Ligand SMILES: Nc1ncnc2c1ncn2[C@@H]1O[C@H](COP(=O)(O)OP(=O)(O)OP(=O)(O)O)[C@@H](O)[C@H]1O
């Protein structure tokens with residue numbers, strides 16, 4: 001893989017860099033700045049080398065619409081506090097404000113373009129549309145550095161197409177993430193347990209069949225769990241559910257049984273009448289979720305079962321909180337899994353923006369885990385053995 005070290009002396013050059021600044025926010029407040037801190041080694045090297053640094057990043061899923069709620073303003077402010085350089089947020093992505101900001105950029109300083117997902121072509125499935133947008137990005141750089149590990153699984157203009165237009169290489173974060181995750185794909189010590197949760201249910205259900213080939217046990221919690229419960233024939237009330245995948249999930253359970261692999265699903269669930277804290281929160285067995293309630297965490301029996309499975313593991317990868325950990329009433333399941341990982345001797349990797357935020361917010365230190373990866377979906381797809389567009393495009397000369 002080509003890296004930043006292959007790009008020569010960057011002094012005075014305009015370096016266009018993709019970072020993953022998709023940080024969790026509570027209103028305008030960043031609740032975990034881990035992804036910004038993870039970008040600092042590369043960004044600092046570039047500013048200290050006297051490069052003119054133009055950063056591309058996304059926040060959330062604004063789906064091609066300009067939406068202030070998804071502005072990178074809080075990220076620009078935090079980056080400015082963390083790095084010894086001026087950080088200017090451009091008012092748009094490739095419009096007149098971005099051009100003016102890049103024109104005015106001086107060596108050793110940074111312009112952050114607005115959320116690239118405000119541009120409809122950024123995530124287009126039509127190659128020519130993405131390529132045309134990438135050509136506009138290319139006007140801002142002499143070289144391209146890919147350092148947004150959390151998005152390397154996305155075939156998007158600022159991740160993939162841009163790397164074909166400029167001399168390009170991986171930044172230090174991407175290089176380090178790949179080096180650690182490689183250990184999990186080459187010869188993981190067994191038993192190898194993968195814990196899956198979170199809210200991106202459709203995305204992450206689709207990685208399960210490949211994960212079943214590499215892991216010994218899959219532990220399912222978070223929003224993922226309800227599609228499994230439904231596949232077992234249980235009612236899930238108003239919990240999040242990927243109704244289209246119920247039959248596919250039935251197939252996964254059969255496949256696991258045939259291969260002698262285990263899929264653990266919640267035996268009890270914390271339910272609530274609404275997405276929030278208030279009256280009516282209770283723990284029920286997973287086959288008794290009331291029709292008018294939603295599951296927002298795994299229950300205590302499940303937490304104990306999952307902790308036991310983690311205790312016996314030699315390698316663990318975890319992506320996706322077990323419940324809505326942001327609210328104390330639904331944090332116990334995530335905390336129990338984090339504790340089990342922290343207590344175990346297994347080589348453990350925690351991946352994903354919210355997963356990393358969860359362990360930190362619940363009081364765990366980064367060094368209680370083998371590695372905290374900035375990638376959730378990206379790590380999972382890497383572990384599946386899939387080729388990732390944002391990495392493939394950096395291969396060769
Ligand atoms: N039962 C549930 N119902 C609804 N949301 C849930 C449930 N359990 C967990 N979540 C939510 O899932 C979110 C995190 O999911 P997500 O899949 O984005 O994980 P991630 O670690 O950020 O991975 P990635 O980096 O791929 O985004 C949290 O905000 C949490 O509140």
Ligand SMILES: O=C(O)[C@H](O)COP(=O)(O)O
Nearest residue numbers: 020022150151353376377
């Ligand atoms: O949070 C993430 O996993 C990355 O930033 C990618 O975001 P996406 O799933 O919206 O592409």
